[in-house]
Amino acid sequence: MCGIAMVRLLKPLDYYQEKYGTWQYGLQKMYLLMEKQHNRGQEGAGLATVKLDMPAGEEYIWRERVEGKNAIQEIFATINKKMSNATADVYRNVAKSKEELPFAGELYLGHLRYSTTGRSGLSYVHPFLRRHNWKNRTLVLAGNFNLTNVDELFDHLTLKGQHPRDKGDTFLMLESLGFQLDQEVQKEYDIIKKRYSNDLVITQKIEENLDIASFIRKSEKMWDGGYVICGMLGHGDSFVFRDPKGIRPAFYYISDEIVVTASERPVIQTAMNVKEEDIKELQPGEAMIIKKDGTVKFETIRSAAPELAKCSFERIYFSRGSDIDIYRERKQLGESLAQPILKAIDNDIENTVFSFIPNTAEVAFYGMKDGIKASTKVPIRVEKVLIKDIKLRTFISSNNERDDLATHVYDVTYGSIRRGKVDNLVCIDDSIVRGTTLKQSILKILNRLEPKKIVIVSSSPQVRFPDYYGIDMARMNEFCAFRAAIELLKESGRQSLIDAVYHKSKAQENLPKEQVVNYVTEIYEPFTQDEISKKIAEMLTPGDVNCPVELVYQTIDGLHKACPNHTGDWYFSGNYPTPGGNRLVNKAFINYYEGRDNN
Numbered sequence: 001m002c003g004i005a006m007v008r009l010l011k012p013l014d015y016y017q018e019k020y021g022t023w024q025y026g027l028q029k030m031y032l033l034m035e036k037q038h039n040r041g042q043e044g045a046g047l048a049t050v051k052l053d054m055p056a057g058e059e060y061i062w063r064e065r066v067e068g069k070n071a072i073q074e075i076f077a078t079i080n081k082k083m084s085n086a087t088a089d090v091y092r093n094v095a096k097s098k099e100e101l102p103f104a105g106e107l108y109l110g111h112l113r114y115s116t117t118g119r120s121g122l123s124y125v126h127p128f129l130r131r132h133n134w135k136n137r138t139l140v141l142a143g144n145f146n147l148t149n150v151d152e153l154f155d156h157l158t159l160k161g162q163h164p165r166d167k168g169d170t171f172l173m174l175e176s177l178g179f180q181l182d183q184e185v186q187k188e189y190d191i192i193k194k195r196y197s198n199d200l201v202i203t204q205k206i207e208e209n210l211d212i213a214s215f216i217r218k219s220e221k222m223w224d225g226g227y228v229i230c231g232m233l234g235h236g237d238s239f240v241f242r243d244p245k246g247i248r249p250a251f252y253y254i255s256d257e258i259v260v261t262a263s264e265r266p267v268i269q270t271a272m273n274v275k276e277e278d279i280k281e282l283q284p285g286e287a288m289i290i291k292k293d294g295t296v297k298f299e300t301i302r303s304a305a306p307e308l309a310k311c312s313f314e315r316i317y318f319s320r321g322s323d324i325d326i327y328r329e330r331k332q333l334g335e336s337l338a339q340p341i342l343k344a345i346d347n348d349i350e351n352t353v354f355s356f357i358p359n360t361a362e363v364a365f366y367g368m369k370d371g372i373k374a375s376t377k378v379p380i381r382v383e384k385v386l387i388k389d390i391k392l393r394t395f396i397s398s399n400n401e402r403d404d405l406a407t408h409v410y411d412v413t414y415g416s417i418r419r420g421k422v423d424n425l426v427c428i429d430d431s432i433v434r435g436t437t438l439k440q441s442i443l444k445i446l447n448r449l450e451p452k453k454i455v456i457v458s459s460s461p462q463v464r465f466p467d468y469y470g471i472d473m474a475r476m477n478e479f480c481a482f483r484a485a486i487e488l489l490k491e492s493g494r495q496s497l498i499d500a501v502y503h504k505s506k507a508q509e510n511l512p513k514e515q516v517v518n519y520v521t522e523i524y525e526p527f528t529q530d531e532i533s534k535k536i537a538e539m540l541t542p543g544d545v546n547c548p549v550e551l552v553y554q555t556i557d558g559l560h561k562a563c564p565n566h567t568g569d570w571y572f573s574g575n576y577p578t579p580g581g582n583r584l585v586n587k588a589f590i591n592y593y594e595g596r597d598n599n
């Protein structure tokens, strides 16, 4: 679930100097677009610029990449430092600035990285760059994506005689697109050469005629996964395209002076100060192509799938809740849980305090409050019980650091409830995935307040399956819902069901991905959602917590009612949007069963 941001300035830099007082207009917008998508990835960030029409001998692509959670600041500090060395004379003169200063370009591509491949290191930070001595074969790439068939893609490229230097998915994506780009340029060259003899004219004609959609289409055929990929070519064409199921999100804004693309709508709204209706969603399977001359066109790369699978986790957690629709949806998620919550507290409103686990769950909390008020028609007690001290998303930080972080991230407001087991405490969270946050931190510190009962509400359903399309959660054993179902099966003497699922999974291990069935769903089938919730609560309650703990989860039906346009729910239902997901979950279960989950 990385964040992407792309800006194309449609006018010469002088225009922005005159109108906005600075030729750095595009760069400043990029800073905002990236900073406001900080939530989407803290492992690293990168920014690249293409300067149009630079004379031969001059650099035309600049790139800065930094690892770590302060990456955005560091990138812009470095750029500013380089700029500040310029003399006032250069700085005031747009032409000279473009000639001499880095990042004085018309095309910008930025990226916030959250690894889905588990690989870290600067070489994995986007944008990736494939240099070539022809500008039209030079490719800069960044994406919010995960492919489920990296092995297939790797084999495909190596069988063609290529030598990908890494199995990381962005490397393969770059090689895959780069290879087809070369072919496309060659095709144009062969046609144009018949009509022109001057090589400079031929190059210019290639760049004018280059069919971006065609080379994307040819490489895209090989990909199974969720993706939004942005690219810039050295001569100045750029593109962004989205997977045919619409799994990953992309939005754009076009005016007569700028084209802006980002992963989240309100980010563009704020950065550009425009209304939500001015921003459009890139359609599934569609590419937006911006030619060097500034013409913008849309082409279907692959027809949108009849059954879209736009990721519902974007709505619940990944994206910021400031989007007009997401805000409403999150509220609805909370509101719809009023009845099961009232049941969990035995309708004892008078002795219950309602609160939330910061930060993403805050909006669902407002909805929950409305729902409870509407049902009970009496005032309810609401307090800020939990505080998040470290502004970091534990859920998306890497596994190793995670446990330690989870322990120290939260704190409580003392006195927010009455001591001595008088009050129930209801706290809503957006999701419970591994359960680490609850077990290692939340439940222990809430217990310090001496509640009568703790009810933890999850505004999303039980996360039962690995994602594979946006986040790096590949091991079955990581999911507390899975551990609970396995425990229930074992306790009730149904180990044979686990064995049977293993044998069925094993039997289809080498089948083509299109034929693989997700048998892991059978692990959950014998139990109701409530039975699994009870088991999770039991397993996550630390021994020193001395009050009852209950978990209330959203249902899949409730999720679809709240987020009707984002029906992708594979992590809750096991209904993977592409065949690659079934193959990977099959493999994940085999790994679990064979004891390789902890490797």
Ligand SMILES: O=P(O)(O)OC[C@H]1O[C@H](OP(=O)(O)OP(=O)(O)O)[C@H](O)[C@@H]1O
Pocket: 357, 358, 359, 360, 361, 388, 392, 393, 394, 395, 396, 429, 430, 431, 432, 433, 434, 435, 436, 437, 438
């Ligand atoms: O069950 P777990 O595997 O521990 O993960 C789930 C927790 O992680 C997320 O919070 P995060 O720290 O990302 O913060 P945010 O809600 O503030 O973005 C989420 O909101 C849950 O609280």
Ligand SMILES: NC(=O)CC[C@H](N)C(=O)O
Pocket: 001, 002, 003, 113, 114, 115, 116, 117, 118, 124, 143, 144, 145, 146, 147, 169, 170, 470
């Ligand atoms: N979350 C993402 O979109 C990550 C992109 C890519 N799969 C990577 O690991 O770098």
